Amino acid sequence: MIAALWDNRRFRNWGGQLLLLGGLAALLIWLVTNTVANLDARGIRVGFDFLSRPANFPISESVLPYDPADTFLWAYITGVGNTVAISILAIALSTALGLIVGLARRSQHPLTSGVASVFVTTVRNMPLIVHLLFWYALATTALPAPREALNPLPGVFLSLRGLYIPALELDANAAAFVGCLLASLALLVAFRRKVVSYFRLEGGGAGLLLLAVSAAFALFWAALFIPATSLSLPEYKGFNFSGGLRLSPEFAALMVGLVIYTSAFIGEIIRGGIDAVPAGQWEAGRAIGLSERHTLTHVIIPQALRIIIPPMTSQYLSTVKNTTLALAVGYPELGLVVGTVINQTGQAIESIALLLGTFLTISLAVSLFMNWYNARVALVEAR
Amino acid sequence: MNHALTSAAISIAALNKWYGNFQVLKDINLVVAPGERIVICGPSGSGKSTLIRCVNRIEEHQAGSISVNGIELDESLRNLDAIRREVGMVFQHFNLFPHLTVKENCALPQILSRGKRRKEAEEFAMHFLSKVRIPEQAEKYPGQLSGGQQQRVAIARALCMSPRIMLFDEPTSALDPEMVKEVLDTMIALAEDGMTMIVVTHEMGFARKVADRVVFMEGGEIVEINEPNRFFDDPKQPRTRHFLSSIMH
Numbered sequence: 001m002i003a004a005l006w007d008n009r010r011f012r013n014w015g016g017q018l019l020l021l022g023g024l025a026a027l028l029i030w031l032v033t034n035t036v037a038n039l040d041a042r043g044i045r046v047g048f049d050f051l052s053r054p055a056n057f058p059i060s061e062s063v064l065p066y067d068p069a070d071t072f073l074w075a076y077i078t079g080v081g082n083t084v085a086i087s088i089l090a091i092a093l094s095t096a097l098g099l100i101v102g103l104a105r106r107s108q109h110p111l112t113s114g115v116a117s118v119f120v121t122t123v124r125n126m127p128l129i130v131h132l133l134f135w136y137a138l139a140t141t142a143l144p145a146p147r148e149a150l151n152p153l154p155g156v157f158l159s160l161r162g163l164y165i166p167a168l169e170l171d172a173n174a175a176a177f178v179g180c181l182l183a184s185l186a187l188l189v190a191f192r193r194k195v196v197s198y199f200r201l202e203g204g205g206a207g208l209l210l211l212a213v214s215a216a217f218a219l220f221w222a223a224l225f226i227p228a229t230s231l232s233l234p235e236y237k238g239f240n241f242s243g244g245l246r247l248s249p250e251f252a253a254l255m256v257g258l259v260i261y262t263s264a265f266i267g268e269i270i271r272g273g274i275d276a277v278p279a280g281q282w283e284a285g286r287a288i289g290l291s292e293r294h295t296l297t298h299v300i301i302p303q304a305l306r307i308i309i310p311p312m313t314s315q316y317l318s319t320v321k322n323t324t325l326a327l328a329v330g331y332p333e334l335g336l337v338v339g340t341v342i343n344q345t346g347q348a349i350e351s352i353a354l355l356l357g358t359f360l361t362i363s364l365a366v367s368l369f370m371n372w373y374n375a376r377v378a379l380v381e382a383r
Numbered sequence: 384m385n386h387a388l389t390s391a392a393i394s395i396a397a398l399n400k401w402y403g404n405f406q407v408l409k410d411i412n413l414v415v416a417p418g419e420r421i422v423i424c425g426p427s428g429s430g431k432s433t434l435i436r437c438v439n440r441i442e443e444h445q446a447g448s449i450s451v452n453g454i455e456l457d458e459s460l461r462n463l464d465a466i467r468r469e470v471g472m473v474f475q476h477f478n479l480f481p482h483l484t485v486k487e488n489c490a491l492p493q494i495l496s497r498g499k500r501r502k503e504a505e506e507f508a509m510h511f512l513s514k515v516r517i518p519e520q521a522e523k524y525p526g527q528l529s530g531g532q533q534q535r536v537a538i539a540r541a542l543c544m545s546p547r548i549m550l551f552d553e554p555t556s557a558l559d560p561e562m563v564k565e566v567l568d569t570m571i572a573l574a575e576d577g578m579t580m581i582v583v584t585h586e587m588g589f590a591r592k593v594a595d596r597v598v599f600m601e602g603g604e605i606v607e608i609n610e611p612n613r614f615f616d617d618p619k620q621p622r623t624r625h626f627l628s629s630i631m632h
Contacts, residue, residue, distance in 0.1 A: 284478035289467040
């Protein structure tokens with residue numbers, strides 16, 4: 001009887017699955033009960049109600065407005081804002097630099113390809129944290145003191161305190177004006193094909209029309225509400241700069257380090273993608289009289305994309321997660337903020353859960369977008 | 384063979400090419416008159432594909448000279464561009480752009496390098512797609528077509544650039560046998576329209592029917608140039624005879 005059961009294929013399959021499931025459930029129950037008991041013993045309350053209490057700790061710089069009197073929830077959102085901002089910037093900049101590196105690696109010119117290959121080899125084989133510390137050390141030691149700040153352009157100061165540049169200060173109306181302009185442009189770009197086909201436009205005419213319509217929108221808005229803008233120039237007063245927009249050494253070190261590091265990987269991904277397009281495609285482009293540039297942009301890159309995108313998705317996800325290394329240079333991204341929150345409240349489990357949930361959400365969003373894009377550029381094959 | 388150089392469609396003189404130490408083309412001399420149809424045959428590795436690929440510099444030669452409709456193929460990028468305007472090419476593996484529809488394959492190059500408007504380019508594309516008898520496939524992607532259809536699209540795509548000379552690099556070698564005829568028929572129609580053609584092929588029936596002269600190459604050299612009936616029935620060179628006996632079973 002038992003021997004017959006043991007010999008049964010379905011029994012074995014189901015038995016194995018059930019055993020695995022039971023084991024996992026037991027492990028989970030043990031973890032939870034153990035944690036609850038330990039938390040009880042230390043008198044720590046479980047729950048998210050701490051989020052509504054005032055945070056009472058400063059965040060050195062943020063994209064979103066933040067004040068220590070704000071709640072823990074807002075501190076957490078400020079951290080998310082910083083993480084998202086540096087992720088988007090790092091991905092955009094390293095993709096642009098990576099494209100240059102990738103194309104340079106393929107150059108016929110030995111000097112260009114040599115420089116690019118040394119760059120890739122050097123950069124790729126150093127840990128990211130070494131990059132960050134290097135740039136941070138450079139930014140905080142090699143630059144002059146604020147009093148002797150470099151002043152390459154009027155209104156631009158570079159010193160140990162960071163880079164100060166003039167800032168455009170918008171009031172609410174002006175901000176709305178710019179927002180309206182961008183939104184109308186974005187809408188028109190999104191529905192470009194529809195607009196073009198509706199008005200039966202050709203080539204350059206479409207772009208002109210889009211610009212004209214957005215400008216008209218914006219002017220209409222400007223006529224309704226007078227926007228007020230002022231230019232805020234940084235100046236050295238007392239012992240520090242005031243006014244203008246400050247890019248901190250932490251931010252700069254993080255950006256430069258992350259972008260250079262990531263661009264080396266992206267460069268290799270792009271080079272690999274371009275190399276994988278059959279040589280016959282280059283030959284066909286040349287034979288038909290296309291310039292090298294047109295062959296690259298209209299024939300090779302569209303085909304290389306389908307090879308580039310899957311590894312590029314991984315690289316983008318890595319970049320988002322790599323932003324947490326910013327804590328090495330003290331830039332307050334989400335990881336650093338959550339660390340501080342844990343120190344202040346002791347609510348480690350809840351905070352880590354929030355951290356995990358946030359990164360999972362960002363990463364899934366990146367994956368979803370890239371999968372959609374991948375499907376869009378996929379080739380149509382024989383049915 | 385003393386055509387005046389200025390009136391020649393293609394004039395190749397003392398052409399030599401090496402891959403590293405290996406010499407693929409040895410002292411090639413060939414003058415093609417406007418409207419002439421040349422078939423090049425020979426065993427694989429004889430340099431016949433390399434020879435026609437040198438004409439529009441898909442391959443670069445190291446010594447000798449090539450001129451197309453009086454334009455010298457030298458270091459000048461302007462000349463290279465002008466020559467590629469004169470010369471259309473059809474490849475063994477079609478080399479269609481797989482991410483574009485058949486119509487876009489034909490229209491895009493006209494838009495990019497001739498500055499045509501999309502509508503005009505597409506009309507021109509449809510004209511040639513009708514000529515190769517597949518206008519109904521215009522909206523499909525190359526991956527959805529049979530090999531024979533793809534090769535006819537490749538011919539239409541080349542014709543859309545209004546070339547005065549067409550080079551065919553083994554256009555039927557990658558096709559299933561039942562599709563060879565549709566491609567050859569398209570090429571015969573093109574020849575009847577008076578196109579100057581150089582065709583590298585093993586289709587001896589096509590050579591006999593269409594060629595003005597047949598060129599036999601072996602080991603990077605031109606062994607024999609003859610008009611088709613004499614070439615097949617009474618070849619001058621023993622190497623030609625040996626080659627013909629090996630392919631005519």
